[in-house]
Amino acid sequence: MSGVTLLDEPFDLDADRLKEECGVFGILGHEDASALTALGLHALQHRGQEAAGIVTFDRDQFRAERHLGLVGDHFSNADTINRLSGRAAIGHVRYSTSGEPVLRNVQPLFAELEGGGIAICHNGHFTNAMTLRKQLIMDGAICQSTSDSEVVLQLLARSREKKIVDRFIDAIRQMEGAYALVALTAKKLIGARDPLGIRPLVLGDLNGAPVLASETCALDIIGATFIREVENGEVIVCTPGGIESFFPFGKRPARPDIFEYVYFSRPDSVLGGRSVYDVRKKFGRELARESTVDADVVVPVPDSGVPAAIGYSQESGIPFELGIIRNHYVGRTFIEPTQAIRTLGVKLKHSANRSQIEGKRVVLVDDSLVRGTTSVKIVQMIREAGAREVHFRLSSPPIKHSDYYGIDTPVREKLLAAKYNLDEMKSYIGADSLAFLSIDGIYRAMGFDGRNNAAPQFTDHCFTGDYPTPLTDLSEDHDMARPPRLVEVQ
Amino acid sequence: MSGVTLLDEPFDLDADRLKEECGVFGILGHEDASALTALGLHALQHRGQEAAGIVTFDRDQFRAERHLGLVGDHFSNADTINRLSGRAAIGHVRYSTSGEPVLRNVQPLFAELEGGGIAICHNGHFTNAMTLRKQLIMDGAICQSTSDSEVVLQLLARSREKKIVDRFIDAIRQMEGAYALVALTAKKLIGARDPLGIRPLVLGDLNGAPVLASETCALDIIGATFIREVENGEVIVCTPGGIESFFPFGKRPARPDIFEYVYFSRPDSVLGGRSVYDVRKKFGRELARESTVDADVVVPVPDSGVPAAIGYSQESGIPFELGIIRNHYVGRTFIEPTQAIRTLGVKLKHSANRSQIEGKRVVLVDDSLVRGTTSVKIVQMIREAGAREVHFRLSSPPIKHSDYYGIDTPVREKLLAAKYNLDEMKSYIGADSLAFLSIDGIYRAMGFDGRNNAAPQFTDHCFTGDYPTPLTDLSEDHDMARPPRLVEVQ
Amino acid sequence: MSGVTLLDEPFDLDADRLKEECGVFGILGHEDASALTALGLHALQHRGQEAAGIVTFDRDQFRAERHLGLVGDHFSNADTINRLSGRAAIGHVRYSTSGEPVLRNVQPLFAELEGGGIAICHNGHFTNAMTLRKQLIMDGAICQSTSDSEVVLQLLARSREKKIVDRFIDAIRQMEGAYALVALTAKKLIGARDPLGIRPLVLGDLNGAPVLASETCALDIIGATFIREVENGEVIVCTPGGIESFFPFGKRPARPDIFEYVYFSRPDSVLGGRSVYDVRKKFGRELARESTVDADVVVPVPDSGVPAAIGYSQESGIPFELGIIRNHYVGRTFIEPTQAIRTLGVKLKHSANRSQIEGKRVVLVDDSLVRGTTSVKIVQMIREAGAREVHFRLSSPPIKHSDYYGIDTPVREKLLAAKYNLDEMKSYIGADSLAFLSIDGIYRAMGFDGRNNAAPQFTDHCFTGDYPTPLTDLSEDHDMARPPRLVEVQ
């Protein structure tokens, strides 16, 4: 074969998005616990597509299944659901940030402690995990996975406390970072959210059975009622007898991650009392106000740019059109190409809808700009389809800093906005004009006058560099604390 | 498990759409023939997802691969493409209308004739295939597949003509119906379109290599130039020396299928000189003019209802919003569920975006109404999300008649519009109001004053009952001509 | 990797044996028809390991499954057996002699004729199949497979006879060669053996249900009673009402293939009234009488050399020992290696049992010598294990001629005995002495005084060059009659 290949996909519009690491779900006291957990995880699939796992507790035994792949591929058949018997379950979807995906890293993780078994999974990242791991290994612990969750388990196992909840609190008191944790013991479903509430976690109810989930869309799919968000720094312990709350870190103001609104959460989820779809439309409206342009058509970068583009269109009065068409039949192969051959712009996942672009001045709306590699290609595609002008608009501020709280960001040097000023970015991308939503604009869209720099309402370090927790691991030498030097193929 | 299941999907919005049977592609004289064919078929995947096949010719041998499943799953790796060597290729994507999918039915089909081998595939349906098959079997022919294409092959094999093109013409002269045929011999790429041009077929060019494809989107993906549509009744013969045309049926006016505009073709394809996306928006605009309603929001039934909904919104001034969110991570399992357990409205593929619906008067726009089973559920979902009123609008006329030209329609008794009048349909679906685009409205959107009943511009029998060809098989007893009485697995 | 590999197996003792092409089985009138057929095929697995197929008839439908691989891998689960419902079944195991294995070649083949469907499979080879195929294609027939059976089907389909049995006889009258055919119609189980009875076929009975099988071991496994052999040239037609016999070729003396005794049939089968195991022991005894040698131990080449070695040991009084040990855990991979890298004598399937060989004079007994490639290695292995002398003994005469009746022999130039005299063979193999059973010796072991050259009792062309039927295809030009010029992967 000479010049054409099917395998590479240089034009995946999703190739340059930030990736969330995980989603969590738990339910206690329902006869269909595993089926409901599978459904909840399916609704959270956008938070992690690499692997999924479910652990249930049935009478005197925990039951686990963990698979690489989508929830629907492995947890949708009756056999699996029947094997996962029991009236309590927790589950996890995972996106891997590094290394080869291996099954031993798929959560929930499980340990048999002196007082009984416990399964645990989390969304987020512990910023002192490697430091703690190093200490644990020196103390004779054997760490089998490379997952941060295992550090929590090891701390739990070594805690001198007697009760499992006390052990749990003992363990998370030693952890720093951003997390939503869900754990299951023989009698309890436990949830915990980091002291600032950076990662989301909500509490629901299904006919009396308490439900924990990363987002409200996972409650909706099973018909559960939304009760409230788990508070920042709260440890919530569900038993058949009721729900108890602990605040081991005391109470302080929350700082949820603004990026959940920008990109991660599903548009139909409600977060902090706000419809995510509505917030995104408001980002688009605010952007239209800040960066007006004379144009013929507003075209979203599918799919995540759509709500902001609708908002932009409604505010500006410029018609909204689907100028880019998504091919729904992109099989698995294109997601995991087996070899990387260069192609000349073959567009497997998207194509330009020439009739809406040719001869027109196009406002192209996307949610955020990371490395810019995809934006270059999309602007080129729009130009090739005959656009007269291309005005690129981003419904969030420039990303200038890496994340350390469970989001897979490139190293700082690869972030376009960390390298270039606005004009350089415009040239790099090849647009006729380029504009971002301002940092105050994003806070205005959230209902504030602007960012409260003295006590910021949200975690927004990717835009501002203001990290709200210590980053212990970054300042240490972690040669020994690295994940085990074992390359494993199942 | 008691009341919940993952497997069944009663709420697949695509479950009640008409299904196209096939897409075809061919190219002659390019070193990457098989890779380009795989790309072309990928772009045509919406026309058939059950199976795909490619046949190439390399020096003195034909090479074939046929697989159940998506193009991207089987034809995207270098090994397969390399096995399919040669500078000429044809390919096929297939949707099965009946029975178990078996490999022997996957096209292209191949036969070794006295004068050499020929591979053949088609989109469409021959309305006298069973009658001819019966005759062939009585004459001692052995039919291995249940595919109509095999009848063409058998007629070719038995033709007294000497030249392959004459044999081809001899064969299709005996066939009735609607079809776009693509064939490959050692030296020629042949295309043919039925006398009325019911099924689409276009001719393109890639650096001198002629390309045949069901739609222009398959030209776009490989960067080929659109030359022209193959004309109705035309047999087009491509050789390295050039292109020849034959009109074995004489010349007469075309009557292309209006349903290609309504639903089948991809929105970015251009058909009969019209952008499919544009036509659909015009259907929506025309619909808005015909059936105004006082409402707060226009919500499309994703994804095929989107262009008409945008048109409706633009014409009516009512805001367009994504009131239904699609889950992009529906794995294979949900496409082919292994068991059918009833569920209570678990929505795996779609969810209501409550923030855009609650308390609002909603205009719900879909492209067509078949059995109505899905429409019932979607109206219910919108109501459950809090809509104050639900006005259901269809951007095509009521479907009252079955198709016999390659589209998988239910038997007439299952078509909602064949059973009920408008008011009964409204009640059945549970909408506050219901309206269809009129038959003249659809012709107006196409640029005419209305339907020319004396000489209709399009094939529109699903709406009108006006079948443009004989339906020979329908009037015969075909017990013996039935597909072989063999149930085969693998 | 430098010098060692797992993949290649230069020391497969079975690599240089002749291969049978097929085994057949059929049963009529038993509720477990498909399960019994699967068992029968499993017992015949030694006759073909590449693929297996079963066709049943259930009320008004034939049901088929055909798979590449072993019977036990595909036909041992309840699902498959249940899909193959019906009270009549035929089945086939196949060893491929040429080309890539493709499913369309796996038997039984099926055709829908004017009078109803028929499935057919055979063991053997038609020596005028290509000549007939050429004629059929010129007459407009489409041949889908490269299997000889399809020629029979095509002749059946074109026969002017009305009754299916007459059509069947009409067809086989046109065929030359060696075969055991089994066919199934809606009402009949049909068997046929070539005019000379070269290929074997037996008739059994299971509680009133007639059974046809290549060997008696297939009757034993299902507990069926052996009735008689199907006679040479006999067409046997089983219906619920009874069994009818036809002799379309008249009656003449049989000449069964002597190689069934030498190597192909299972030792526990009874053929022509003789225990195969017993015959092989007699070959060994005769060989001991003809070729005495002063030695310490008789070692069989496992497993097919064992009975002859026991006979040799009993006749000569030299102790029998397992000097070569077989590894039973050779997985599939080693049967179908994915690449052929040279190795340094790594013995995956066999190893020398040094304690029985070191310092001893060894008589090594094998059943036959084909190309000699394995014999070289085995003699070397025995020497490396410390043998003082190695005397190689073959319990059949030198193979000097190729087979054209369904046995996969190398071209004549590759047959060691066709190239070399005895002394040259001894040197090539590296033995201290070499001896074959004489042609008269083999007839003596069968109970005759010797070969009746005027009217040979057996088909023995591999030893004598005396082919008992015309070899029409060999004398014609078959360019057009070749298998279709289609290379197909699934």
Add this chain to the structure above:
Amino acid sequence: MSGVTLLDEPFDLDADRLKEECGVFGILGHEDASALTALGLHALQHRGQEAAGIVTFDRDQFRAERHLGLVGDHFSNADTINRLSGRAAIGHVRYSTSGEPVLRNVQPLFAELEGGGIAICHNGHFTNAMTLRKQLIMDGAICQSTSDSEVVLQLLARSREKKIVDRFIDAIRQMEGAYALVALTAKKLIGARDPLGIRPLVLGDLNGAPVLASETCALDIIGATFIREVENGEVIVCTPGGIESFFPFGKRPARPDIFEYVYFSRPDSVLGGRSVYDVRKKFGRELARESTVDADVVVPVPDSGVPAAIGYSQESGIPFELGIIRNHYVGRTFIEPTQAIRTLGVKLKHSANRSQIEGKRVVLVDDSLVRGTTSVKIVQMIREAGAREVHFRLSSPPIKHSDYYGIDTPVREKLLAAKYNLDEMKSYIGADSLAFLSIDGIYRAMGFDGRNNAAPQFTDHCFTGDYPTPLTDLSEDHDMARPPRLVEVQ
């Protein structure tokens, strides 16, 4: 389906044999370390067919692959071998004694310790593993697997010693039982054999590279030279600089397991200076002397009864014949049946060779008798084939006691010889006579005058009840020390 099934195999002659738990292999300083380990494990496959694993060390990383299934199925392709790069490797084949097979139990296990990584695997059983595990969990250790090897790892990780060899010795000093251990660090290949040398381990050399293996047959397959057995209680440490020995338990007489000669080891292995094949023949000769019988034919129960049957035949003068034929084409399915339906004596793996049995007085020779379930069936099969008399002879004494050293024996109540006396056993089995080799007979065959009851030469508790080590776990309550209460499906 009514009365016949393919799936169940009540007549597997190997169904009632004792099962070894494992085989181990290691090599240091060879560029083809992983390929050679795969070959070695293939030669040891008879010691465990459930799973296999290999760990290599390459520069700064360990590399691991572990698979359920046969060595040849997963470790015979170039990709796998290439991934397992490095000049040092250890490997393991495993037979599971309890529970569902799960990947986390497949050895070698790996841990990252303070001083670096270590991989470890073993054959055998630690009789105080559960007691130690309980203590470890109370101390906060997390045990991920149910493998005894993990206890060794945990003890290693918690050792206060600095050097890895000292940690290793520290760990095994706390362990009781029977074992052959192989471990790999970045710089060392370590082997260890239990204080009594119950489980076997040999040292070989391949062009200067030290090799450790359970049996000599694993040296033979790669062409390595046998150096010596690892001594009982020896820790052997191989580095590029040479080999060091430690005897942490002091020196005392060895008591290797007699069952390695009776059944486990491969016949071509040499153990304790004796050919296993020769020893088995001597068991047969001794048995013939102890239990003469007037008979016509000696028939082995294949395959393990063959050497003893040959010995019996040679001593008694009664002819040896293959009265039972093994079907070599029993696919994987029959090894792991998916459901257990009763059958009516369908014999998938073996068949009677009637010609050698009918009308004869048969001496049937097998190596040992466990539950007797298979023996009942085999005697019945021989009788059904027409035997006049059946005399059952076992070439080992009655098994009256369970094993706790790594052999999978039924609970004592299921052992036929623990329940019944000789006469009752004869009746149960249905033989005309029954005889076992005596306990002194087995010692005579080994070259002694008889068993030295004061200081037994071998471990023979299955026959005598004389367990040579403490059985600590048996006398404790291990509720908490049980394997984690987690049922996991990969």
